[in-house]
Amino acid sequence: MTGDIVEAAKFIAAGLAMIGAAGAGVGIGLSVQGALGGMARNPDAYGNLLTNMILGIAFSEAIAIYCLVIAFMMMFVV
């Protein structure tokens, strides 16, 4: 019984840890929005904007990845 509770707590904790991914989603959306707006106004800047957009996405995504690492640690390590 206690083992089951610990197991359930692991899954709940992993799920809770992933809440942080919401913020990263908003961040990625905002950066893509900005880059697409810039591309629409100035199509010549496409390549430059794309590179920087992907960099920015990687930065925002890193936050979600931290949550994911924590969730993995909950499920597969502890």
Add this chain to the structure above:
Amino acid sequence: MANLFKGNGPLGIKHRWWVLLFIILNIVSVVLIAPVLPHIQVAPENVSHDPLFSLPVLGDFYLTNTLIMLVLVDILIVLLALGVRNAVRDNALSPKGIGAAMELAVEALYNLTETTAGKYTKTIFPWFATIVILVLVGNLAKLIPIGETFGVLHETHGEGHAIRELWAGGPVTLLNEKGDYGIIPYFRGIPTDLNFTLALALIAVVAIQVVGFKAQGPAYLLKFFNVTNLFKKPFFGVMDFLVGVLELISEFAKVLSFAFRLFGNMFAGAVLLFLISSFAVVNVFFPSFILMFEFFIGLIQAFVFGMLTMVFMAQATKGHGGEEHAEEAHAA
């Protein structure tokens, strides 16, 4: 570019029946040998039973499967280098094949460095290119289709799977039933090991400091211990000093963010691939899509790792003394 993709049709797929053959092979293999969900763990598995060697304080060192993969990746990179050397040896104006591909990639990376780093391009570019190539080959070697499926059989005492011999006396496969055997794969992608990413992050961050010292000399320390204005303008001087301390902290945060970004992305990809492959119905075609996605992610992450190193190095070469308070790229 043109001589890269010779042959008929898009991307030179001359023999597109191969694709059909692989699809049929996929279905047949999935039906004959149903994939099972492997045991997932964050730390790399030990292939050897006994430690390779022991050090007094650090403890035992085992032969892990990521270490075997690292050797494979190194061999691949050396082969790549030899191939490029062969391609450019005869001083042709336009190298062919692998030489042309690498020329394209290296030229793109060099131009990118030049726009960011200016006159320090020759110092920074080798770091950038080395990191990109190592991480890229490491990320893509993880995707070799049957790479992580064969390995040593070991007993798991009730938590594993049952086994079956493929033919009498032949190799065994795991079944989708409870049993007490598991497989420790011989190969596992190097970025799915936190040791690799952390070591690479430490190398990158130390190299950033070295480049900073090379460019500015001892004045580089002013970035962290900013005492220039401390006595002239007390209030703003103290503010500058605190900002410098924040910079110092962000250097340590860079190590963590570098390491966890690469590790998290790649490990998540591996787990996703394991899960999708072990589901009953979707394991015929969906792993291919996941593999394609992982190819893209591996490319992006290798580029991001190198690019961030390059940008931080370029920032370290610029003095922090007053004239420009450009955006402080605190490591995300």
